[in-house]
Amino acid sequence: MTFARKRVAAIAAVAVTAALTLAGCADTGSGGSPTDGAGGDSENLSITFLPKNLGNPYFDTSSKGGTAAVEEFGGTFNEVGPAEATPDAQVSYINTATQQGVGALVVSANDPNAICDALNEARDAGVKVVTFDSDTNPDCRDLFINQATAEGIAKIQVDLIAEQIGDEGEIAILSASANATNQNAWIEDMKQLLADEHPNITLVEVVYGDDDDQTSFDKTAALLQSHPNLKGIISPTTVGIAAAARYLSTSDFKGKVALTGLGTPNQMREYVEDGTVTAFALWNPEDLGYLAAWAAKALITGEITGAEGDTFEAGKLGSYEVGPDATVLLGDPYVFDADNIGDFDF
């Protein structure tokens, strides 16, 4: 008896659940869309930043630039994002932006393909999509804001080391892993530049610290042992330059062997302040976010469509032109030194 009644109860309960689910559909179906017409509107200057993850100082800095830009042209700025840098988590936020009917979405992609369909759905709904820092496939976004080109990165590092060692002497490179695509491309460019423009500088060795702090530290020590006349080290990786700086700062070579490369201000601050490192390079994420926001605005207002040769104004950064593959280049890498490092926190 009781068992039979419980069955009835269970069936009824399942039916209730099903009914509610269906009612939910009907409800949402008849509710109408409050955001109808918002997407694709040239006046809808609501811009949402979706970094790889939140709580990351690098993206806090880029969003700071984005906020500043949006305030300048009078739009609404929002920053959303997952706690962990995974593409599936980003998809939910892209979907949310589509539902909200924002004017533009500014994304740093956790995966070039995984978020593609979601971005295209957003674009179909009239949302302009700008990628920055980390691109998606070119057919899933309207514009990519590229922080730096390989040539630009190679040139700034060669220029910095040449300046710091007086344009002559032995130098070495401390790279990431031997098969790191980015680093190898930069090293090739650097070799070319050294041969063409700095004949008195000799590159004696390229060593690999595998982007591991301890390995990079040991490789720096070994470099200085095996090349007593070494005058400078270039480390085109943030892990390598920090480890090399740590070694130099506690060794007799401090101030005698120059070190430069790609680093972040927070990692390098103490070595710049204690004189181990004079200057190093990276792009400025604040400018990157600032430019991305202005580009998003230009897309919303129809000033540009993302076609090659389109130009737009980006506030204090001046005028920019869209290059091939709907890409806008931020400019030359940014040089951090004792004078400006205090302005950055990432």
Next chain:
Amino acid sequence: MTTMTGTTQATRVIPGHAKPLWRRMLLTRESAIIGLLVLVVAVASVTVRGFGQPITLNYLLLDIAPILLIALPMTLIMVTGEIDLSVGSMVGLSSVVTGVAVQAGIPFEAAAVIALLVGVVGGAFNGFLVTVVGLPSLAVTIGTLALFRGLAVGLLGTTAVTDFPETWTTLAKARIAGTTIPYIMVPFLILLVVFVILLHFTPFGRGIYAIGLSKDAARFSGVDVERTKFILFMLAGLVAAFAGIFYTLRFGSARGDNATGLELQVIAAVVLGGVSVFGGRGALHGVVAAAVLIGVISSALRLANITSDVINIVTGVLLVLSVVAASVLNRLQQSRRRPGRPPRVTASTAT
């Protein structure tokens, strides 16, 4: 469905059925969750801009589909008093296996079958360690959580496979004609019916509850405890692998870190849905409602531009409150009932 006081058979049934049917139906944790779900949907539709549109349902169901799927076998496992923490890693492993197989030139359909087999084998491995070796499932599945994830990341490294047949990736996101309901709800509803029948309307299902209430009593009344648990762990592996294939197709990307942390969302939904972590209590309609509730809350909060940390806090608080409320209610009911009981029962419930 009844309020279980965890004492003898007689005390379990009689007080629960002393009230009329409608009261027993409405005054349950499951009904509370369903009521809360209706309330939250109503409030969100009115107050959150952009929530009350058809597309919301589409995104919502796509987002929670893996949770809904895995919550089915997880409910059964947790009713027996066990737990499976390895399901999130199994989703990742199944995703990677599908990806690696497709990359190796195997047709997608065959790759999916291989992934499902991996799921069954992984689940059977859990089941073997829990039932034959006799280790606690918490320890075993923490181990396989790391093991499956390690295999997944090891197979693909930091790369991703993204080259899947477009017919399948489109199907994973396709909507049932005329609605915004995604097609994944079809296999889910079929599985839901299967699991509802299995848990609530078969001797096997009664055995699951019996194991959760008392393993020894279940064994003495003829339930094959080991076999039941073994089958449940295998089912969990299989369904997790299926969810992994869906996951891969939905995002068009097989990665080693796919679905990291999914097991906690599943367990949160199961516990919020009224399943006791000590076993012996729970029903599938509550779990389904809880999974949808969690999805609706995070969808609405995201639309209101609330950050993911706050969303996690809200879900966490809800979960804690539901567990606390359940045990407080249980105590209140027990203390109210005590005077009318025979002395023997009073003594046993008072401890």
